[in-house]
Amino acid sequence: MKFRISIFLAVAALLSFAGSSSAQDIVSDVEKGCSVEIEKYCSQVTQGEGRLLACFYAHEDKLSGQCEYALYAASAALEHAISALNYVAGECQDDIIAHCAEVQLGEGRVKQCLESHTDTVSAACKTAMTEVFD
Numbered sequence: 001m002k003f004r005i006s007i008f009l010a011v012a013a014l015l016s017f018a019g020s021s022s023a024q025d026i027v028s029d030v031e032k033g034c035s036v037e038i039e040k041y042c043s044q045v046t047q048g049e050g051r052l053l054a055c056f057y058a059h060e061d062k063l064s065g066q067c068e069y070a071l072y073a074a075s076a077a078l079e080h081a082i083s084a085l086n087y088v089a090g091e092c093q094d095d096i097i098a099h100c101a102e103v104q105l106g107e108g109r110v111k112q113c114l115e116s117h118t119d120t121v122s123a124a125c126k127t128a129m130t131e132v133f134d
Helices: 002-016 021-033 035-041 051-058 065-100 109-116 123-133
Strands: none
Touching: 021 035, 021 065, 035 051, 035 065, 065 109, 065 123, 109 123
8 A cells, every 4th residue: 555655646746747758758658557547437537736646546456457567667767757856956956056046947947047057067067967868
């Protein structure tokens, strides 16, 4: 039970990052892997704001192995993405404060800001961004 709850929370967090193409791929994989459950249990659910995941949670005892695996894979991919973003944020913290403090978070705006200041961004930040985003 605890394992399944953590998967649902991770996928919920993933959906908040759904602006990136890799996040869209992960969401698509969950939709494919859980298509039977979506149709059978959650077809009347208005998507967004975690409602579909709440439906999965409400029917967790009925999820197929395929759906559980899709949710697990999404959770693992999200964990990897969050670790990578934390690495970049740590390496670029001073640069973000110096150059991008006024930038609204989300949709890659901080990344774009850092890329627009490549001549003054620290070497550690440049390396982290190259390792994660290239």
